[in-house]
Amino acid sequence: MQENTTELDRALETEGWLGRITIPPEQRNAFAARTLALRRQLLLISVLVGLGFYTAFAAGDWFAVPDRVWLALTLRFAVILPCGLALLYWLRHARCRLIVQQYVTCAFHLLAVTLLAVLIALSDSVNALGFVFANYAVLMAMVISMALPWRLVVILAGIVVAIQALAIALGPLQLSVLQLHNIMIAIVIVGPSLCANWLIENERRRHFVLIEREENRKRQLAEQRDMLSRLAALDPLTELANRRGFHAGLESDLERYSPDNVMAIAMIDIDYFKPYNDHYGHAAGDRALRRVAQALAEAARPKGRAGRLGGEEFAIAVPGITAEEVVLYAERLRISVQRLAMAHHYSTAASVVTVSIGVALGRIPAGNTAALFEVADAALYQAKAAGRNRVVIHDLIQPVADASWRCFSAGAP
C-alpha cells in the first residue's frame, strides 16, 4: 500500500508544463475504467455537434461552391447525415471496445472532411477554399473534444493536412501560395489543438492520480484505525480480549439476544498467584498467565467468549447454555488449567497452578449483564473462601431450594 502511494506520488512529479504524467501500470486499467463513460459520451457529443455543423453550413454552399451546390447538398444530406445518424445509433447501443468506437468516429469525421475536400477539388470557385478553414475547425473540435489517444490524434491531424493539400493540388487553382496557406493554417489551428489535447489528457491523469492517492490514504487510515482499535481491545500479554474488548464483544453479542436468552458468566482467578510471582519471578508469572489464558480460551471454545479482565483475573461469557451443561463446562475450564501441571509449591490448594471459578447463570435483563457479573463475582469469592481450585455456580433461573448457590467441585490436588 505504502509502495503504491509513493508510486502515485512519483507519477505527479512531472517537469515542465508539457511533462507527461504517467499512471503506474497497475493503475492503468482503473484509469481507463474510470474515464470510459466520459470518453464514450464525448464521442457521442462530437458526432452530434459534427452533424449540426455539417448540415447547418449547407446554407453556405451557395456562396462557397455555387457551381457544385447540388453535389454539396447531396453529400451533406444523402451521405454525411445518414452516416452520422447510423453512427449515433451504433455508439449508443454497441457494446464494443472504446478504441473501436474511437476509430469508427474518427473515420466518420474523416469522411466528412474528405467530402468537403472533394468539393474544393471540383469547384472552380475561389470561395471553396473556405472549406479548408471549415475542415480545420472540424479537426480542432475532434482533437480537443473527443479525448482521443495522443497517437491517434497526431495521425488524424496528419491525414487531414494531407487531404487538404491533395484537394488544393487537384483543384482548378493549383496555386502554391494556397499550399502555403494550408500549412500556415494547419500550424495555427492544429498545433494549439494538439497542445490542448495533451494538456486536457494530462489533467485527467493528474485528477485520477490525485483521487487514487486520496483514496489510498483513506484506506490506509481506515486500516490503521482498525488495527488501533483491535490493539486497544487486546491484552498484549495473553492476546485475549482485554476488559474493554471483552465487554465490547459481549455487547455486540447481546444485540442478537432477546431478554429470554440465557447466558453464563464465569469469573476466573488464578489461586495464590502472588506467591507464585514472588517465588518464581515475574517472567515466570507472565509465562503462567499466557499458558492459563491459552488453556481457558481453548476450553471455552466454541461457544464461549474469553477475556483477561486484568491481573490474574479472567472472564468467559457463554450464551445459550443450560444448567446441566454449565456444570460440565465450568469444570472443563478448571481442569484445563490444572492439567497444565505447572508446579506451584507455594499454593495450599494444590501442588500445581489452579483457578477458582465463580459462575452466574441467568437471563439477561434488557441486554444488561452487569447483574450477572456481580453474581459471578460473588460466586468467585465463595469459591476462594471455600478453599480455591473449585467452581461455584449461582443458578438464577432455577435456584436450589435451600441455597442460592452450589459448589460443584473441589478439585483434587
Ligand SMILES: Nc1nc2c(ncn2[C@@H]2O[C@H](COP(=O)(O)OP(=O)(O)OP(=O)(O)O)[C@@H](O)[C@H]2O)c(=O)[nH]1
Ligand atoms: N507476572 C505478572 N504478574 C501479575 C500481572 N498482573 C498482576 N500480577 C500479579 O498477580 C498477583 C495478584 O495477587 P493477589 O490479587 O494478591 O491474588 P492471589 O495471590 O492470587 O490470591 P488469591 O487470588 O486470593 O488466591 C500480584 O502479585 C500481581 O503483581 C502480570 O501481568 N504479570
